Amino acid sequence: MRGFRWPPPPDGGPRTWGPGPSGPRTGRPALPEPETELAATPHGVHLEQLVTGAGDPVTVFAHGLGSGIAATRPFGSGVTGRRLFFQFRGHGRSAAPPGPWSYHDLARDLRAVADQGLATRAFGASLGAGALCRLLADSPARFDRLVFYLPAVLDRPRVDAARRRLAALLDALGSGDVGQLAEVVQLELPPAVRNTPSGWAYLRQRLDQLMRDGLASGLADLSGSVPVRDAKELGEVAAPALVIGCVGDELHPVEVAEQLAATLPQATLHVYDRPGVLWAKRADLRERISAFLNE
Template sequence: MAPASGRPDGLVAGDPGVLLEELVTGAGEPVTVFAHGLAGDISGTRPLGSGVAGRRVFFHFRGHGRSAAPPGPWSFADLAGDLRAVADRSGATRAVGVSMGAGALCRLIADTPERFERIVLFLPAPLDGVRPPRAEARLARLLAAVESGEAALVARAVEPELPPSALNTPSGRSHLRQRVEQLTADGLARELGTLWREPAVPDESALAAFRGRALVIGCVGDDVHPAPVAERLAGLLPGAVLHVYDRPAVLWTQRKDLRERVSAFLNAA
């Protein structure tokens, strides 16, 4: 069980030379593992699991939080190895991937189609190694701000993650403060910029071998996570359910519906 503070439980072994920060909540079966996005963290994926039955395993990929790995370059094969290590250790049969985490999850099921019974891919990243310019600029801005060590610069780099309507609300200020504290305390590995030197999934047709159930969630108007990427991915996965929201910042504007949609899919018999 997670400690009362909600802080990660500690570091667990991944691939050789890799240590991954992990937080476990809930109890019983089934077990679901949650994979965050680029420059994201455990706290950012926890809302997606709030209604999910059973044990929920959250972790930080290499280069995030207190997770550590040998120097890069790194690839999505490496991220898939992180995800696999956490899933195998916990006995997870279900998985949720956000953005970069969705790419890592796709790489894992392309390599091992039978690994999960159910998966959720939220705002999936492109699998072909070609990123939207806004995504490239976001990472460069974050890495530079974190490297500076100046909280004010980190705050300015993180602010675009929030919709304008949330910036001056208590929840928005709390989110911003938490993100700045986490990034300034733990840093962000520069090697993360090497991930897109090759496709996340070299042969996308391999996804057709997946025999579990998949839910793909995208949204219109997100320059970092274009809706056509979600639509294409849903077409690659046999029988996938696709839902596209009509505006971005889904975790802020449609949080209740998103949580219910994810939990209903994962909790179904």
């Protein structure tokens, strides 16, 4: 039987047991994290930010709950112009002002980065998609082009599975036990990727970042919040939008993507047939996103 084990084998593994190869295998190491900066905002919350690329147009990328810049960068690899990546409050080195926080607060973070960077296009993944929805409900004409990747919530609270996952992540971080944290983080990987060289590389980088920067406990309140009270608030968004969903992802129900695409007047919906899109369909996903944004 093969599966996940922590800590990783000292030779870089993964080391398997049972029938099959068991010698050292070193997998491609994770890329070193680039230097980021702390940017001041008009609402007084300093946000960690990374700027890549050059020229126009400018695209802002908003990450998912408990995630960050490193996990969001692959989505922008083929996107032309300048790319703005940042960490929401409570993530990474960004500030964690007194809570509770709402999607209005996240939308202010997103708007500040977009406005200061003169972004005309926006990408939002999961939590970032929710923050983008809140911003657009207040300012429907803010962006010229939009991408929503695996939206998790719209006008109904997150499913119980998402709340339990976040609670487990915060508990593991609070314990300071890297093994316990690894058990939670490895659930982000598709089963076929766990205990593989690429899976270990991802896990090591993710654990390093979480153990170094942590996550603010105030994020727990967001799991019961919604970006909009009624999806009809987004009915005035005229910008072309690409909504990407996935069948079988319990943290990002495909019904949310379908509802969002049906609400946005100029939306195109694409649904993948199985979870783990960034691992199983990475090339197709990046090409789909860049082709849409670069159009």
